[in-house]
Amino acid sequence: xxxxxxxxxxxxxxxxxxxxxxxxxxxxxxxxxxxxxxxxxxxxxxxxxxxxxxxxxxxxxxxxxxxxxxxxxxxxxxxxxxxxxxxxxxxxxxxxxxxxxxxxxxxxxxxxxxxxxxxxxxxxxxxxxxxxxxxxxxxxxxxxxxxxxxxxxxxxxxxxxxxxxxxxxxxxxxxxxxxxxxxxxxxxxxxxxxxxxxxxxxxxxxxxxxxxxxxxxxxxxxxxxxxxxxxxxxxxxxxxxxxxxxxxxxxxxxxxxxxxxxxxxxxxxxxxxxxxxxxxxxxxxxxxxxxxxxxxxxxxxxxxxxxxxxxxxxxxxxxxxxxxxxxxxxxxxxxxxxxxxxxxxxxxxxxxxxxxxxxxxxxxxxxxxxxxxxxxxxxxxxxxxxxxxxxxxxxxxxxxxxxxxxxxxxxxxxxxxxxxxxxxxxxxxxxxxxxxxxxxxxxxxxxxxxxxxxxxxxxxxxxxxxxxxxxxxxxxxxxxxxxxxxxxxxxxxxxxxxxxxxxxxxxxxxxxxxxxxxxxxxxxxxxxxxxxxxxxxxxxxxxxxxxxxxxxxxxxxxxxxxxxxxxxxxxxxxxxxxxxxxxxxxxxxxxxxxxxxxxxxxxxxxxxxxxxxxxxxxxxxxxxxxxxxxxxxxxxxxxxx
Numbered sequence: 001x002x003x004x005x006x007x008x009x010x011x012x013x014x015x016x017x018x019x020x021x022x023x024x025x026x027x028x029x030x031x032x033x034x035x036x037x038x039x040x041x042x043x044x045x046x047x048x049x050x051x052x053x054x055x056x057x058x059x060x061x062x063x064x065x066x067x068x069x070x071x072x073x074x075x076x077x078x079x080x081x082x083x084x085x086x087x088x089x090x091x092x093x094x095x096x097x098x099x100x101x102x103x104x105x106x107x108x109x110x111x112x113x114x115x116x117x118x119x120x121x122x123x124x125x126x127x128x129x130x131x132x133x134x135x136x137x138x139x140x141x142x143x144x145x146x147x148x149x150x151x152x153x154x155x156x157x158x159x160x161x162x163x164x165x166x167x168x169x170x171x172x173x174x175x176x177x178x179x180x181x182x183x184x185x186x187x188x189x190x191x192x193x194x195x196x197x198x199x200x201x202x203x204x205x206x207x208x209x210x211x212x213x214x215x216x217x218x219x220x221x222x223x224x225x226x227x228x229x230x231x232x233x234x235x236x237x238x239x240x241x242x243x244x245x246x247x248x249x250x251x252x253x254x255x256x257x258x259x260x261x262x263x264x265x266x267x268x269x270x271x272x273x274x275x276x277x278x279x280x281x282x283x284x285x286x287x288x289x290x291x292x293x294x295x296x297x298x299x300x301x302x303x304x305x306x307x308x309x310x311x312x313x314x315x316x317x318x319x320x321x322x323x324x325x326x327x328x329x330x331x332x333x334x335x336x337x338x339x340x341x342x343x344x345x346x347x348x349x350x351x352x353x354x355x356x357x358x359x360x361x362x363x364x365x366x367x368x369x370x371x372x373x374x375x376x377x378x379x380x381x382x383x384x385x386x387x388x389x390x391x392x393x394x395x396x397x398x399x400x401x402x403x404x405x406x407x408x409x410x411x412x413x414x415x416x417x418x419x420x421x422x423x424x425x426x427x428x429x430x431x432x433x434x435x436x437x438x439x440x441x442x443x444x445x446x447x448x449x450x451x452x453x454x455x456x457x458x459x460x461x462x463x464x465x466x467x468x469x470x471x472x473x474x475x476x477x478x479x480x481x482x483x484x485x486x487x488x489x490x491x492x493x494x495x496x497x498x499x500x501x502x503x504x505x506x507x508x509x510x511x512x513x514x515x516x517x518x519x520x521x522x523x524x525x526x527x528x529x530x531x532x533x534x535x536x537x538x539x540x541x542x543x544x545x546x547x548x549x550x551x552x553x554x555x556x557x558x559x560x561x562x563x564x565x566x567x568x569x570x571x572x573x574x575x576x577x578x579x580x581x582x583x584x585x586x587x588x589x590x591x592x593x594x595x596x597x598x599x600x601x602x603x604x605x606x607x608x609x610x611x612x613x614x615x616x617x618x619x620x621x622x623x624x625x626x627x628x629x630x631x632x633x634x635x636x637x638x639x640x641x
Contacts, residue, residue: 010334010338011157011327011331011334014338015115015154015334018115018118018119019111019158021114021118022114022115022118023111025107025110025111025114026107026111026162028103029103029107029111030104030163030166032100032104033101033104033163033167034170035096035097036096036097036098036100036101037097037174039096039097039100040093040097040312042093043090043097044304044305044309046086046090046093047301047305047308048301048302048304048305049086050301051299051304055080056300056301073085104163105163108159108162108163109159111158112158112159113155115155115158116155116158119151119154119337120147123147123341126343126345127143127147129346130346131345131409132404132409132410133410139224140227141220141221141223141225141226141227142220142221142223143340144223144227145219145220145223146220146337146340147337147340149223149333150216150333150334150336150337151333153329153330153332153333154334154337156326157326157327160326161323161326161327164323165323168323171312171313175309175310175312175313176191176313179306179310179313182298182302182306183292183297185292186285186288186289186292186306189285189288190281190285190310190313193277193281193284197277197278201270204266204324206328207266208263208266208270208329211262212263212328212329212332213332214259215256215262215263216329216336218252218255218259221252221256222249222252222253222256225249225252226249281310282307282310285307289306289307349430349431352428352430353424353429353430354429354430354433355424355429357438357530357531357532358385358386358531358562360383360384360385360421360422361385361420361532361562362381362382362383362420363402363419364380364417364418364419364420365378365379365380365416365417365418366378366380366405366412366417367417368401368405368416374585375398375401375585376398376401376402376585377584377586378586379402379585379586379587380587383562383564383578384562384577385560386560386561386562387563387577387578388563388564388565388577389562389563389564389577389578390564390565390573390574390576390578390580391564391566391567391573391579392567392568392570392580392582392603393581393582395568399536399537399582400443400536400537400566402566403442403534403536403564403566405426406419406438406440406532406564407434407440407534408431408434408435411427412426436528436530437531438530438532439528439530439534440525440533440534441518441521441522441524441525441533441535441536442521442536443536443538446521447512447517447520447521449505450504451499451502452494452502452503452505452520453478453481453501453502455505456481456484456520456523456527457477457480457481457524457527458524459524478501481523484523484524484527485501485520487523487550488519488520488526488550489550490519490522493519505520518538519550521538522535522538529561530561531560531561531562532562532563533561533563533564534563534564534566535563535564535566535567536566537566537567570603570606570607570610573593576593577592578590579592579593579596579603581596581602581603583602588601589602589603
């Protein structure tokens with residue numbers, strides 16, 4: 001992913017950009033904070049009024065509004081006899097301030113959760129539209145960590161710290177204004193500590209950000225390790241790698257914990273030193289204010305109010321450091337989220353066409369590379385409409401790349417050839433339309449943690465515009481599901497399960513055997529009834545007898561569809577109308593099975609090798625291709641649910 005630089009401005013811009021539609025909650029929260037802050041500053045003024053003008057007799061230098069309030073309330077003697085009014089004013093202001101504080105928290109919490117809900121939807125929707133190459137280049141665990149942990153950091157900042165930033169600005173502005181109105185000298189003494197604390201907080205801001213980034217990236221690595229271990233649990237068990245995986249996890253876990261401990265030590269130093277600095281500021285103001293009060297420079301009430309405001313000033317300055325440290329962490333998280341949001345989606349295609357794909361497929365001088373490594377080189381061949389076309393080749397010869405190009409998971413670069421469906425170049429065809437009409441079954445199929453029926457019916461739900469779960473539609477779907485499962489030779493196996501088609505497969509289909517997963521994936525693709533169906537070594541885990549049954553059923557059940565079979569087993573391909581042999585990304589030979597075995601070449605060489613292996617088992621490839629009775633015994637499929 002493209003790395004983004006974090007900054008305060010970046011955090012605020014990120015929040016401002018993605019809170020659109022929910023900003024009224026933030027505005028209401030700010031207004032509530034303003035009212036609650038005003039109430040908190042009025043309480044010391046009530047105390048000053050009570051001490052200087054009610055209990056005392058100080059009138060010289062008293063603000064005119066206090067003198068006016070004294071007269072309006074019946075004078076000093078009346079208030080001395082009814083001090084309950086002064087106490088009641090403090091209670092009313094305290095309760096009112098508390099209610100508006102509650103309102104501010106409620107508004108900010110509501111706005112934050114709705115902002116995060118929309119941001120999750122934006123992230124998830126954006127990831128769905130990113131090109132296949134992006135998913136290849138980025139690890140699943142890291143993506144999950146960004147969309148969960150990093151988003152939680154942003155949520156915590158918006159819900160807890162963002163309001164404090166606004167409250168801090170209000171507190172500092174109001175407190176300094178009132179303090180300077182009472183005594184300039186004491187105000188300057190208090191103000192002198194602000195640059196020191198600000199500079200100190202800034203240094204730790206950058207230090208905390210750097211260490212949080214390291215800890216956040218370590219959490220991503222830890223998540224990747226856990227995700228790989230859980231999805232690869234079969235391999236872990238099969239090779240007895242439990243101790244190795246535990247040691248590997250301990251390495252990542254200890255590294256992650258140590259980085260957070262390092263961050264914790266940094267924050268401890270910051271908070272401890274900050275408390276000392278803040279305490280020294282309060283001590284200085286109390287001592288200086290007491291001297292001024294003794295000398296008569298300020299009244300006792302002014303002294304009490306000044307100390308109160310100084311504490312109110314010291315707290316937000318102190319909190320500002322915390323906000324900066326949290327903003328530093330949030331800057332890291334918003335940068336990592338923005339990297340996902342900045343990734344370019346597959347481009348829109350407003351002028352794309354949706355032609356009938358029951359037509360010839362033609363590759364013209366196709367060349368394709370992965371990171372400057374040529375995989376396909378000047379590839380030229382044609383797949384006639386409605387035919388069965390076989391592709392044979394060694395690992396790395398480019399077989400799977402052909403399927404990716406047919407689905408436009410990768411696009412050809414200009415000048416590197418073209419792929420045609422009839423008279424339409426593939427880049428002119430709507431990408432989503434193409435993928436719905438070119439069914440693809442991979443060697444390693446992915447199954448959802450749903451019932452078998454739901455896994456097979458997913459393709460049908462995607463293709464239909466109306467996915468309402470009405471009873472009639474459900475029954476029709478079930479019949480189509482069973483028909484597809486029958487063609488894929490998995491209906492009998494499913495019927496043997498206790499719950500049949502309602503059997504819930506484990507995550508990624510872990511409770512099914514490899515062959516069963518492949519056959520369920522084949523059935524799912526058959527539900528599309530697509531004009532073109534590509535089977536990319538998708539019967540590699542299926543026993544030979546089942547392989548023959550599936551091929552026979554495919555020939556009858558796919559109708560006018562063009563079928564492309566990719567396999568390393570000649571018996572899977574020998575009944576195809578045409579077979580292409582790939583070597584190093586080039587067409588080494590092409591023809592029918594009968595033509596290819598009559599002339600020297602890679603096909604004949606592979607045929608001889610596999611024939612010899614079949615002969616050792618007492619069969620010929622032709623018998624295996626026809627579904628000989630002993631086929632299943634030669635390559636057992638394995639366990640099931």
